[in-house]
Amino acid sequence: MKRISGGFSLVIAVDRRAKDPLHKQIYDAFRSMIVGRRLRAGEQIPSTRTLASDLKVSRIPVLTAYSQLLAEGYFEARAGAGTFVCSSLPDQVTWNTGSATRSTPPLAGSRAVGRRALLLPPYQRIPWLRGVGAFSVSQPAYDQFPFQIWSKLILRHCRNPHASQLHYGNPLGLEPLREAICTYLGTSRAVRCDPQQVMIVSGSQQALEISSRVLLDPGNAVWMEEPGYWLTRQVLTAAGCRLIPVPVDNEGLDVAVGIKACRKARAVYVAPSHQYPIGATMSASRRLQLLAWAESSGSWIIEDDYDSEYRYGSMPIASLQGLDSNSRVIYIGTFSKTLFPSLRIGYIVIPQDLVSRFAAVRHAMDITSPYLYQAVLTDFMKEGHYARHIRRMRLLYEKRRQALVAAIREEFGSALEVLGSEAGMHLAVTLPKGFRDMEITKHAAQEKLWIAPLSPAYLGKPVRQGFILGFGSTPTSQMAHAVRRLKAVILAHGKLPAKE
Numbered sequence: 001m002k003r004i005s006g007g008f009s010l011v012i013a014v015d016r017r018a019k020d021p022l023h024k025q026i027y028d029a030f031r032s033m034i035v036g037r038r039l040r041a042g043e044q045i046p047s048t049r050t051l052a053s054d055l056k057v058s059r060i061p062v063l064t065a066y067s068q069l070l071a072e073g074y075f076e077a078r079a080g081a082g083t084f085v086c087s088s089l090p091d092q093v094t095w096n097t098g099s100a101t102r103s104t105p106p107l108a109g110s111r112a113v114g115r116r117a118l119l120l121p122p123y124q125r126i127p128w129l130r131g132v133g134a135f136s137v138s139q140p141a142y143d144q145f146p147f148q149i150w151s152k153l154i155l156r157h158c159r160n161p162h163a164s165q166l167h168y169g170n171p172l173g174l175e176p177l178r179e180a181i182c183t184y185l186g187t188s189r190a191v192r193c194d195p196q197q198v199m200i201v202s203g204s205q206q207a208l209e210i211s212s213r214v215l216l217d218p219g220n221a222v223w224m225e226e227p228g229y230w231l232t233r234q235v236l237t238a239a240g241c242r243l244i245p246v247p248v249d250n251e252g253l254d255v256a257v258g259i260k261a262c263r264k265a266r267a268v269y270v271a272p273s274h275q276y277p278i279g280a281t282m283s284a285s286r287r288l289q290l291l292a293w294a295e296s297s298g299s300w301i302i303e304d305d306y307d308s309e310y311r312y313g314s315m316p317i318a319s320l321q322g323l324d325s326n327s328r329v330i331y332i333g334t335f336s337k338t339l340f341p342s343l344r345i346g347y348i349v350i351p352q353d354l355v356s357r358f359a360a361v362r363h364a365m366d367i368t369s370p371y372l373y374q375a376v377l378t379d380f381m382k383e384g385h386y387a388r389h390i391r392r393m394r395l396l397y398e399k400r401r402q403a404l405v406a407a408i409r410e411e412f413g414s415a416l417e418v419l420g421s422e423a424g425m426h427l428a429v430t431l432p433k434g435f436r437d438m439e440i441t442k443h444a445a446q447e448k449l450w451i452a453p454l455s456p457a458y459l460g461k462p463v464r465q466g467f468i469l470g471f472g473s474t475p476t477s478q479m480a481h482a483v484r485r486l487k488a489v490i491l492a493h494g495k496l497p498a499k500e
Ligand SMILES: Cc1ncc(COP(=O)(O)O)c(C=O)c1O
Pocket: 137, 138, 202, 203, 204, 205, 206, 229, 271, 276, 304, 306, 333, 334, 335, 336, 341, 345, 346
């Protein structure tokens, strides 16, 4: 049984001077809320006494309106429980019923929206992002997260908050968290910064958005890794930039090709520690080439370091930012992989002379990040829980990764090529000729296998068809079974070459 959300009062305006009588005004208000789907089937309606008191009218017009709505089937009375929006009303009430045409219609293609909004296609939920479970990309092992510690820290910071913690904060974020991140980045990622250069943001996504607003103008050319991270592409497209796809090989972004295609690009987006989606690590010579190009052309490098805490078989790779002596790198990191994505906390390390520009844009956007989780995360880091959690997870993901690679080999032999399994929580596989990854992905989602297709990662014509497979969320013991289920889905779309 649903109540009107949280017991809030309904917004009904009655006007004693209007020509319609009060009962008609109340009747019309309910009818249009139901038709306009602001009140849903099964939601509880306030009692006549409560509504009369809220509206400061006598009960008589309320009783008259309710009995009319009951008679017409908009309301239903349940003995001993109260009055409800009729539960048999269809969820999708048609828009052209009587007076309801005056309420908000759904957005039509012809409605005037700003040109910037038209740069992106309308949002649609993507099949492979709808669920959690086997192969879901970017899904950490939620069941391994130390929620006991986390919830204690939440309580610590909720109990007696100081007024300053409830008020607007600094657009750069909470100072102690920025200090903790700075210490962590200095030791673990060889990032050179001080806390005054760190801005706490709502994940890498906001970091990219703020960076694009500060650094880029519509029409600017920007190099984009090809294949690359589709959500960066969305930000740059929405900013009106001209994207220059620059191919990625096993040494990372091919800088020479980028220079040939567009030497004067305003910026480049790279994930040098663990390229998304094919997993290459940028070689030292390419890093130096990229920094030299950025210096000579006055371009910006946006470095996305989203999951390199997890590197297997070798030491973590130092950041590009740490090599940069010309303050050309904007360094972006996130807690989405090491903690969980719904936390929505990430950070930007900003060149010193740009800090106040970034802060101004952030302030105009959403002022600052919420206080509570910044404070919780500060303690989580400073008390050593973060480092401990990463150490545990690195061992766990290493096992899951090995189990996934072994199961792919067992089921597919060399029919699927495995790319980029040395770091992070996902790897990529390429399909033999003739298979279409989009079709297989949609089918897999129906089977609750959350593989992501490789072809949409290309801006131009896809060079490869394949999948990105997350291994963070699947226990080692269930990996072989999940891969067998995936094989059954793939086989429904074509014949695989004989195993070698
Ligand atoms: C390349 C890349 N960057 C960043 C992120 C993390 O994004 P966010 O911090 O907005 O959750 C992801 C998540 O999958 C990613 O694949």
